[in-house]
Amino acid sequence: MFVFNDGNHDQRVHKQAQALGKRGYQVRVYCFLTAGQKPKEQREGYLLLREDQRSHQARFFDDHIMGRLKRRRRPQESAPDGSLIMPVDRTPQRPCPKPVRELEAQAPAQRKDHWKYIERINRVWAERAKRWKPNLVQAHDLDALRAATILGKELDIPVIYDTHELWSEQPFIDSQEAVDYWDNLERELIAVPDLVMTVNEPLAEILEKKYNFQGVLALHNCQETQTVPKRAKNSKPVALYQGAYVPHRGLEQVIAAAAKLDSVQIAFRGFGSSEKELRALDSSGRIQWLDPVPGPDVVKAAAGADIGLIPFLPSCLNHYYSTPNKLFEYMSAGLAICGSDIPEISRFVKEYQLGNLFDPYAPNDIAEALHQMVTSGELEAQQERALEAARSRWNWEAEVERYLQCVESLLT
Numbered sequence: 001m002f003v004f005n006d007g008n009h010d011q012r013v014h015k016q017a018q019a020l021g022k023r024g025y026q027v028r029v030y031c032f033l034t035a036g037q038k039p040k041e042q043r044e045g046y047l048l049l050r051e052d053q054r055s056h057q058a059r060f061f062d063d064h065i066m067g068r069l070k071r072r073r074r075p076q077e078s079a080p081d082g083s084l085i086m087p088v089d090r091t092p093q094r095p096c097p098k099p100v101r102e103l104e105a106q107a108p109a110q111r112k113d114h115w116k117y118i119e120r121i122n123r124v125w126a127e128r129a130k131r132w133k134p135n136l137v138q139a140h141d142l143d144a145l146r147a148a149t150i151l152g153k154e155l156d157i158p159v160i161y162d163t164h165e166l167w168s169e170q171p172f173i174d175s176q177e178a179v180d181y182w183d184n185l186e187r188e189l190i191a192v193p194d195l196v197m198t199v200n201e202p203l204a205e206i207l208e209k210k211y212n213f214q215g216v217l218a219l220h221n222c223q224e225t226q227t228v229p230k231r232a233k234n235s236k237p238v239a240l241y242q243g244a245y246v247p248h249r250g251l252e253q254v255i256a257a258a259a260k261l262d263s264v265q266i267a268f269r270g271f272g273s274s275e276k277e278l279r280a281l282d283s284s285g286r287i288q289w290l291d292p293v294p295g296p297d298v299v300k301a302a303a304g305a306d307i308g309l310i311p312f313l314p315s316c317l318n319h320y321y322s323t324p325n326k327l328f329e330y331m332s333a334g335l336a337i338c339g340s341d342i343p344e345i346s347r348f349v350k351e352y353q354l355g356n357l358f359d360p361y362a363p364n365d366i367a368e369a370l371h372q373m374v375t376s377g378e379l380e381a382q383q384e385r386a387l388e389a390a391r392s393r394w395n396w397e398a399e400v401e402r403y404l405q406c407v408e409s410l411l412t
Helices: 011-022 056-077 109-130 142-155 176-189 201-211 251-258 275-281 295-302 325-332 343-351 363-375 379-392 396-411
Strands: 028-032 040-043 046-051 137-140 159-162 195-198 238-244 265-271 287-290 307-310 336-340 355-358
Touching: 011 040, 011 046, 011 137, 011 396, 028 109, 046 109, 109 142, 137 142, 142 159, 142 176, 159 396, 195 201, 195 396, 238 295, 238 325, 251 265, 251 275, 251 287, 251 363, 265 275, 295 325, 307 325, 307 363, 325 336, 325 343, 325 379, 336 343, 336 363, 336 379, 343 355, 355 363, 363 379
Parallel strands: 028 046, 137 159, 159 195, 238 265, 238 307, 265 287, 307 336, 336 355
Antiparallel strands: 040 046
């Protein structure tokens, strides 16, 4: 497997590699190396190999000499408090309309340099992995697909492409040149894989239509079935956001909603680049800030809340059609769901009667949706339906069998 991150937090990669290891396969996951990390790390069921394009001498110089200088400078590079602005309210728009993006024409020079780096490290990975002579190779996302296709062609072995995102429709794709670059790359390489996978049916349908082929597998990021602690009765119902503190998550709007809401306690658990600014925005102290927990513990930690919040902003098609991991985490923890009125979240909430929907750009609508949930008398029934849906269908045991059957069919 190839994945363009450091291998620490990508639960989809971890669960697939672990499942293959338990089934008796030898699994190696190639990712990139950053300062302070081990080049080799044995995980449960697989080996993590961190590589980069640098020589050993260059790596030593960067990590041990330049790294120290960067760490000394870091305190002066932090963002100032309060740079986020409390969002204004608007008349709710539900269901949320498809996003219209306004992009710059050209990508900045540093972005183009990064594309070249991605290609170089893909070629390094392919060269390293070729020596192992694998029987099957899998790319996680478009920025790791070139390595997989090189290896698939050179060794004449099956290739799987698992795209976790609708790649050119993500927030960081901020120019038309970038859209064209990634779309052209995907169009060039997607003919090689024997199996294409993604995270839900809408993304699968978009890929099939975009590249004119059939059979994309939708493999959802469900959670393993597990026993969760019995929920203690909170003095006030708790609505939990659990996840990354980054832009486009609607967290500013939730903070604005909390200032208007007395019937619900809103809690945030996570970490990320926007944490300092979000805390500064919560000047009234209405948010309960909880410490993050390791990936395997997120379901049990969530079980202490009553409602799971999914306030994703539909700022791009990738978010508009998303089924965030936290949807399945909350369901597995037995939480009712209150989320953005976008297609897949709406489908789950309505089909299984899990809770309520809102316009994530409208703080008043978020507050009203939460207030309705805790005063309707339906909250406990919604929690029970969420847990039942997770245990009967939306769990990793059900999803992973579909994946393993595909792998085995490619190897026979």
